[in-house]
Amino acid sequence: MFDNVIIGQYVPRNSLVHKIDPRAKLLAILLFIIFLFISRHPVVLSLAIVITGTTFILAKIPFRYYIKGMRFIAILIFFTFLLHLFMTREGTVIVDWPWLTVYSGGVVEGSLIALRLFLLVLMASLLTLTTTPIDLTDGMERLMKPLKRIRVPTHELALMMSIALRFIPTLLGETSKIVKAQMARGANFSEGSLWKRLKSLIPILIPLFVQSFKRAEDLAIAMEARGYGGGEGRTKFRQLRWKRNDSIAIGVFVMFALLTIVFGFIE
């Protein structure tokens, strides 16, 4: 039950995509998302499809893993599609019922937005499916390093993330223990009005909070005892090594970005 939380949706495989440096993955995704929404040129869109498709194949993760995280988003995409379909008033009229008119522009616009969203979600899933949250945190910390100069506490943010990753399963385990303990005392969490059910959560949340404060205090003391004194002069056990494949991956996405700009002018 806790697997999904701690390792996110990470699916371990021995693939090229898994081995790419998290920094490269984050940068590539960023480029992809920004430029995917800039151009609507067919060449750019096909290229985006090809890139996503290739990454998908290289990652060697079966499609069913993507579906798990996509159910909700699929609904979202569908509604966005409908919204654009009905709201766009361009092109020729295709459907003309008394209560509904659909223009050809609506079909184009709706499909375009659906395609973009789908590619975006697929890419984002690819990132989380092939990278552990620890690596992601690490990658983000390194990428944000320049922000340190403008006083963004990058080290502290990363440490917070990593402590959260460490403790979420522990807290979940504790929650289920408390739930069981309260149920053994006759608490009922699944019946009654919404208000009643919300109120029944109080006896879970209070012990959980109290425990968490105790934990936080203990942890702070333990960290102090282990010589923690902030990010200054700290070395890192986790090393990220930029490899040739990382440069190639970034290269592909930079090319994509450039092409998007070029075709943007042609339009």
Place this chain on the structure above:
Amino acid sequence: MTNDIHVDHLYFRYHEQAPYVLHDISLTVKQGEWLTILGHNGSGKSTLARFFNALHVPKEGKVISCGIDTKHANEWVNIRRQVAMVFQNPDNQIVAPTVEDDVAFGLENAGIPYEEMHERVYRSIERLGLRGLETQEPHRLSGGQKQRVALAGALALRPKVIVLDEATSMLDPTGRIEVLSMVEKLRKEENITIITITHDVTEAMLADRIIVLHEGSMAYEGTPDEILSDENALRKVGLRAPFIVQMANELKRQQVPLPNGVLSHEELVTSLCKLKPIT
């Protein structure tokens, strides 16, 4: 023999108005020794332990750890590297999301270069029998394994002293043995001074020397033989003698001629067997 920890007339209270939690504590821990601080809940054991690695700093009295007076704030990090600590709750002291990251935590703080850190982390993991669990997540480990991770993190710093503050009290018997045998091994093979804090009289048997703390004062000091076989003295400080000691004393009351200082199962059995030829 040099001294690793030296406490001199230490008094302590948490607030100005609060009562004193520690009363005139003076003690010395010799290098390579295993000292147990024994006392019931609330007797001030944890408070005292936190003076050893400068988590608390004395206002009245003096604490010298590994030759450094703990009142110097700029030495605290240095002291904590030499006097490592393992705490009671295994869940609340593992910081990082995997075993190896956690073992590395103290080394990262100390700014140890990567190559050396790498070597030390895996050596510590190896020493504590955690091979194969390097990338495991802490919440999947047993209590005993978690405490061994904490010990590995301590060992990686190459400390002179390891303080275990009730580190086994939340473990099941297997976990307890697992951790204590590791502690024993570290003391023998790495010559690390051990200070265990406990309210468990059976655990206190493993020590070279016991200091009994009662209401913040040092009530008794002596070898396990001396301290643990004295039922009355232990009762006065709210502790009960180990079961074997109680049994041996009861047998003595029933006129069975047993020697003094019977602490363990084996000793009792041997002593009883020696009786046979006489009767």
